[in-house]
Amino acid sequence: AQSVTQLGSHVSVSEGALVLLRCNYSSSVPPYLFWYVQYPNQGLQLLLKYTSAATLVKGINGFEAEFKKSETSFHLTKPSAHMSDAAEYFCAVIQESGNTPLVFGKGTRLSVIA
């Protein structure tokens, strides 16, 4: 069975600072990995996904994530935080060629301080 662990339920950064949101996965077979973002009072929006092509994946709004098999990690980064990045971020995993729904992490709330 697959699972993801998001380290830190709340991360706070200053505007212009690096954003780093951590996600570690557990999967006995090659995984597909996802990051979703949820802005206040909205549903979840796909930010980026890794599907066994390039290990560095670029997403919307300047975010990117790197798949590191040796570390079983898929951390989300952005070089410079904007106020508009304040939201809840969810990491998710499925098995490559799997036939089961995505498994989501518990989410990390990002606050951006002016």
Added chain:
Amino acid sequence: ETGVTQTPRHLVMGMTNKKSLKCEQHLGHNAMYWYKQSAKKPLELMFVYSLEERVENNSVPSRFSPECPNSSHLFLHLHTLQPEDSALYLCASSPRLGNTIYFGEGSWLTVV
């Protein structure tokens, strides 16, 4: 515009009422999902439909009753709910089970 439309966006209902949440997807997907999101709790997968057949039901109380009349529509029928059922209910769809999931904006439910 996500391609997944949920109505109503906000619903207040009494514990003895019967109401329904509606979800429609315009993406041609074959799998649809209901999730529950409560404050300070992880996303909870409630129901999964693939090609209009229920494939997963995660021990959800019978006061929640899903219906999937076709691959584009999904309903969540609600009756005799409890205040702790107040939450954001998210509908989602994917091309098939195990693919990228696309969410609707959610329906905020308040049970009084």
